[in-house]
Amino acid sequence: MPLIKRVSRGTTKGIGAALLRESVLTDDPTQEMPLPTEDSAPPPPAAEEIHALPKDTLLQNRYSIEGMLGVGGMSVVYTGRDLRFKDVKRLCAIKEMYQRAPDSQTRMLNLRLFDREAGLLATLNHPAIPKIFDFFEENKHVYLVMELVPGKDLEAILEERGKPLEETTVGHWAIQICDVLQYLHNQDPVIIFRDMKPSNVLVTPENRIVLVDFGIARLLDPTKSKGTMIGTEGYAPPEQYRGVADQKGDLYALGAALHHLLTNHDPRQETPFTFQDRPIRKLNPLISESMEKIVMRLLEYNAEDRYSSAQEVKQALLTVLGGSGAFSVPYSGSEPQTAASAAAALANQNRASGAELIWKFQCEDEIRSSPCIYKGLLYVGCYDSNLYALDLAEGKFRWKFATEAGISSSPAIWEQNVIFGSEDGAVYSLNQNHGVRQWTFRTGGAIRSSPVIQDRLVFIGSDDNSFYAIDGMRGSEVWKFTTSLPFRSSACPSSDTVFTGCNDNFIYGFDIRNGKVKSKQRVQQPIVSTPACNDDLVFVGSLDTFFYALDKGSGYTVWRFRTGHSIISSPCVVGKRVFFGSADGGFYAVEIKTGKLAWKYEIEAQITSSPCEDSGRIYFGATDGCVYCLETNSGTLIWKYQTGAAVVSSPKVVEGVVYVGSMDHCVYALKA
Amino acid sequence: MSLSSELILASSLAAPLATGAQDQTAPNEVPTEKLTPSEDLKVGEQTLAAFGQRDIGQLRQSNQDNFFTLVASLPHEDSELGFGLFVIADGMGGHAGGEIASSLAVRTVAHHVLANFLLPTLSEEPTEALQSLLVEALENANRIILAQARRAGSDMGTTCTAALLLGPALYLAHVGDTRVYLLKPNAFEQLTTDHSAVGRLLELGQIAPEEAHDHPLRSQLYRSVGQQPTVQVDFLYQRLGPATKLLLCSDGLWSMLPDEQIYATLTEDDKPTELCSTLIKQANEAGGEDNISVIVVRLPSNERLS
Numbered sequence: 010m011p012l013i014k015r016v017s018r019g020t021t022k023g024i025g026a027a028l029l030r031e032s033v034l035t036d037d038p039t040q041e042m043p044l045p046t047e048d049s050a051p052p053p054p055a056a057e058e059i060h061a062l063p064k065d066t067l068l069q070n071r072y073s074i075e076g077m078l079g080v081g082g083m084s085v086v087y088t089g090r091d092l093r094f095k096d097v098k099r100l101c102a103i104k105e106m107y108q109r110a111p112d113s114q115t116r117m118l119n120l121r122l123f124d125r126e127a128g129l130l131a132t133l134n135h136p137a138i139p140k141i142f143d144f145f146e147e148n149k150h151v152y153l154v155m156e157l158v159p160g161k162d163l164e165a166i167l168e169e170r171g172k173p174l175e176e177t178t179v180g181h182w183a184i185q186i187c188d189v190l191q192y193l194h195n196q197d198p199v200i201i202f203r204d205m206k207p208s209n210v211l212v213t214p215e216n217r218i219v220l221v222d223f224g225i226a227r228l229l230d231p232t233k234s235k236g237t238m239i240g241t242e243g244y245a246p247p248e249q250y251r252g253v254a255d256q257k258g259d260l261y262a263l264g265a266a267l268h269h270l271l272t273n274h275d276p277r278q279e280t281p282f283t284f285q286d287r288p289i290r291k292l293n294p295l296i297s298e299s300m301e302k303i304v305m306r307l308l309e310y311n312a313e314d315r316y317s318s319a320q321e322v323k324q325a326l327l328t329v330l331g332g333s334g335a336f337s338v339p340y341s342g343s344e345p346q347t348a349a350s351a352a353a354a355l356a357n358q359n360r361a362s363g364a365e366l367i368w369k370f371q372c373e374d375e376i377r378s379s380p381c382i383y384k385g386l387l388y389v390g391c392y393d394s395n396l397y398a399l400d401l402a403e404g405k406f407r408w409k410f411a412t413e414a415g416i417s418s419s420p421a422i423w424e425q426n427v428i429f430g431s432e433d434g435a436v437y438s439l440n441q442n443h444g445v446r447q448w449t450f451r452t453g454g455a456i457r458s459s460p461v462i463q464d465r466l467v468f469i470g471s472d473d474n475s476f477y478a479i480d481g482m483r484g485s486e487v488w489k490f491t492t493s494l495p496f497r498s499s500a501c502p503s504s505d506t507v508f509t510g511c512n513d514n515f516i517y518g519f520d521i522r523n524g525k526v527k528s529k530q531r532v533q534q535p536i537v538s539t540p541a542c543n544d545d546l547v548f549v550g551s552l553d554t555f556f557y558a559l560d561k562g563s564g565y566t567v568w569r570f571r572t573g574h575s576i577i578s579s580p581c582v583v584g585k586r587v588f589f590g591s592a593d594g595g596f597y598a599v600e601i602k603t604g605k606l607a608w609k610y611e612i613e614a615q616i617t618s619s620p621c622e623d624s625g626r627i628y629f630g631a632t633d634g635c636v637y638c639l640e641t642n643s644g645t646l647i648w649k650y651q652t653g654a655a656v657v658s659s660p661k662v663v664e665g666v667v668y669v670g671s672m673d674h675c676v677y678a679l680k681a
Numbered sequence: 682m683s684l685s686s687e688l689i690l691a692s693s694l695a696a697p698l699a700t701g702a703q704d705q706t707a708p709n710e711v712p713t714e715k716l717t718p719s720e721d722l723k724v725g726e727q728t729l730a731a732f733g734q735r736d737i738g739q740l741r742q743s744n745q746d747n748f749f750t751l752v753a754s755l756p757h758e759d760s761e762l763g764f765g766l767f768v769i770a771d772g773m774g775g776h777a778g779g780e781i782a783s784s785l786a787v788r789t790v791a792h793h794v795l796a797n798f799l800l801p802t803l804s805e806e807p808t809e810a811l812q813s814l815l816v817e818a819l820e821n822a823n824r825i826i827l828a829q830a831r832r833a834g835s836d837m838g839t840t841c842t843a844a845l846l847l848g849p850a851l852y853l854a855h856v857g858d859t860r861v862y863l864l865k866p867n868a869f870e871q872l873t874t875d876h877s878a879v880g881r882l883l884e885l886g887q888i889a890p891e892e893a894h895d896h897p898l899r900s901q902l903y904r905s906v907g908q909q910p911t912v913q914v915d916f917l918y919q920r921l922g923p924a925t926k927l928l929l930c931s932d933g934l935w936s937m938l939p940d941e942q943i944y945a946t947l948t949e950d951d952k953p954t955e956l957c958s959t960l961i962k963q964a965n966e967a968g969g970e971d972n973i974s975v976i977v978v979r980l981p982s983n984e985r986l987s
Contacts, residue, residue: 247882247885250878250898251888278913281882527758544920545918560848560850562848563757563847563848566810567812567850567918568812
């Protein structure tokens with residue numbers, strides 16, 4: 010169907026990746042030309058445009074039309090019977106030049122292409138190239154009679170499968186494609202296929218591949234640097250848009266086709282030349298690293314970074330596939346990658362032993378509070394109702410301070426004082442050196458929120474349904490905001506607004522000076538996760554399983570990201586991504602700009618601990634008792650450390666050491 | 682269509698469905714000079730105002746561009762929040778297909794946002810995230826246009842760029858090569874990326890801007906609304922900060938005038954009406970090779986936040 014409309018004199022507005030299968034551009038950019046296209050998607054070409062030959066039409070008194078095989082951008086292909094062989098039914102493919110272009114220039118070009126295809130094919134002899142039997146003109150149409158190759162094209166095979174194809178199957182096809190590309194590239198003059206894509210590769214029932222549609226293959230004339238730009242968007246290499254078509258362009262297109270087959274992500278649907286942003290293993294972890302490497306190198310943006318020849322690619326593929334017979338594996342083959350991924354998991358486990366304990370300190374009950382570090386001391390609350398101060402270097406006990414109930418609140422430091430809440434309902438401020446009480450502020454309910462201090466104001470929520478701003482110096486109330494349900498989320502102050510979540514399903518933005526609500530946004534379940542901010546956005550998770558990004562100024566939701574379970578873990582912003590855990594066992598890295606997943610690390614336990622980032626590594630705990638260390642960029646596991654019980658405390662990293670509490674009553678210092 | 686008639690009246694839809702080359706000037710949102718107190722979102726000196734205009738150009742037989750503008754003020758906690766919805770679409774496809782596609786896109790997107798955001802907000806009902814709201818709006822347009830195209834056996838499609846202004850931030854959903862520019866003090870920033878292969882090559886430095894400008898494939902899109910069962914929609918969140926104006930336009934403007942000239946024109950005046958006609962005049966003088974449509978939004982000064 011003609012998708013590129015021709016306008017009277019102006020530009021053409023063309024459309025569609027998938028729709029643009031073949032495009033033509035003259036060497037002269039001022040010369041306008043509609044672009045012949047081909048497509049199988051609806052709406053179908055109008056019947057009167059095709060003028061299909063009826064069955065039993067006789068051509069050259071020799072070829073009888075049996076039916077239509079397919080419609081291309083410039084041609085119709087029929088199944089025909091060669092009547093010269095009277096006793097046997099000898100079938101062939103008859104390609105009819107299909108002139109739809111309204112202007113004579115394009116028709117001339119199309120004819121030239123067709124002529125060229127015929128001439129080209131006639132001189133070639135390779136099992137992966139269809140043989141040509143005849144070429145003639147009749148009733149103002151041009152026909153090419155070719156070997157009828159039984160089989161399906163790779164695009165159809167992929168569509169039928171509906172998921173990525175197996176690495177070995179694709180690999181063995183790729184080796185065969187390399188063979189035929191090498192054959193073409195070795196011709197004198199060199200022949201560039203120029204339109205390598207899954208729909209131009211047929212697979213016969215014997216699993217042999219055959220290249221079809223040589224309509225745009227081009228003899229490489231080294232004296233002519235700029236050629237006609239033809240190819241298929243999505244598969245065509247960048248340089249082809251400048252009219253450069255050479256061997257390396259075919260290798261790029263091969264890479265694009267392999268990427269498509271191995272990931273089932275159609276490059277025509279993607280932004281052109283973005284393969285490097287979509288590494289194969291991100292889309293299909295079953296593919297081996299070495300296969301990914303080969304394909305990604307084929308897809309290098311700069312031609313000089315790609316392989317130098319199809320031969321070289323074939324060698325690399327043979328190494329990956331272990332040199333097994335190229336013609337022996339049916340495309341319904343098994344999935345050998347399970348073994349590879351098992352090995353990778355084992356390797357990960359081995360790597361995990363790289364975690365190293367520096368010291369641990371045992372308290373008398375569970376530690377849910379997260380440590381706070383200041384001037385050589387570590388402070389942490391314990392469910393045994395004490396706040397502990399430990400020596401940072403060796404984990405030796407320095408002092409403790411008893412409250413009247415368990416402490417799940419995490420301490421904060423301000424002006425030589427350590428400030429924290431207790432489930433006894435009070436906020437305490439102690440001298441950080443000796444644990445001497447400076448002030449106590451009593452609220453009407455247990456405190457599970459942690460204090461956050463900015464400009465002398467201590468922000469903290471309470472189960473008495475209030476959120477408080479307390480004078481850090483005197484321990485007196487500056488303002489409070491009361492609603493109908495507890496505040497267990499902690500505060501995130503950001504210039505003149507302090508954000509926090511509440512069990513009443515709202516995330517609030519209070520005016521720091523007076524506690525007036527500047528913005529609020531309702532979600533579907535309570536928020537116990539503590540918000541994090543960047544310049545423009547506030548991030549927070551909710552028990553409703555969603556992770557939210559809100560506009561700081563208005564409180565409106567910019568985007569939200571769904572996980573499989575409640576989000577209790579508080580986010581951490583690093584560069585252009587925000588990181589958080591979910592009770593669904595996933596640890597997520599999400600792009601701030603788009604709300605799209607960058608990567609996800611999955612474990613089989615809830616992640617309620619909040620992440621902490623340092624020097625390209627991100628740390629968090631999980632209810633399986635492990636502390637995890639992942640690479641921030643990729644989410645690759647660097648190490649994990651097993652403690653004796655769930656880790657809901659959030660790690661802190663200082664000078665190459667990770668400090669974290671565990672429900673096994675211990676505080677751990679691990680080598681980062 | 683269950684929108685309240687007040688909303689429709691207060692807004693301006695560029696063209697009734699497929700009336701061909703009827704023109705041109707749409708009534709503006711908030712009159713820029715004779716501001717009545719209720720229409721004036723005045724805070725400080727700069728007020729929020731928008732105007733849209735389209736022109737057939739010098740060469741085309743029909744106008745395949747369409748747009749929508751709406752400016753309003755929403756009650757928000759103790760104050761107001763400026764609200765603006767701007768949609769622009771450049772259609773393509775023969776036999777009036779382009780006009781139909783762009784008109785459908787503009788109407789569908791505007792309807793979706795008003796029905797799923799503005800009305801619920803006024804009745805204090807929760808709304809979905811703005812990203813999914815806007816992306817769904819364009820996806821809806823895609824579905825509706827594709828269905829209509831299949832019925833009619835047409836190949837029509839359109840670009841579509843929607844900008845939602847809400848207080849201090851701008852939310853964009855975008856497919857194609859209609860563009861959004863932000864005018865800041867001493868800077869002119871193109872917020873959208875053209876979904877054309879040539880645009881992509883330019884982004885990668887594979888071709889020079891001059892080459893891109895004359896490239897025969899420059900208006901060939903790899904993404905459009907209404908031509909595939911699914912469409913990938915770009916979403917962008919942008920803080921307005923100290924920006925003073927917003928420009929939405931079709932390629933009939935940006936391919937005729939260099940960015941420098943558009944920038945210079947936009948800095949000359951503060952009246953969206955004047956700016957629209959000046960820009961269209963300049964594009965016509967430069968050749969007017971395609972339909973030209975322009976929406977100019979004058980942004981309120983940002984001080985109101987503090």
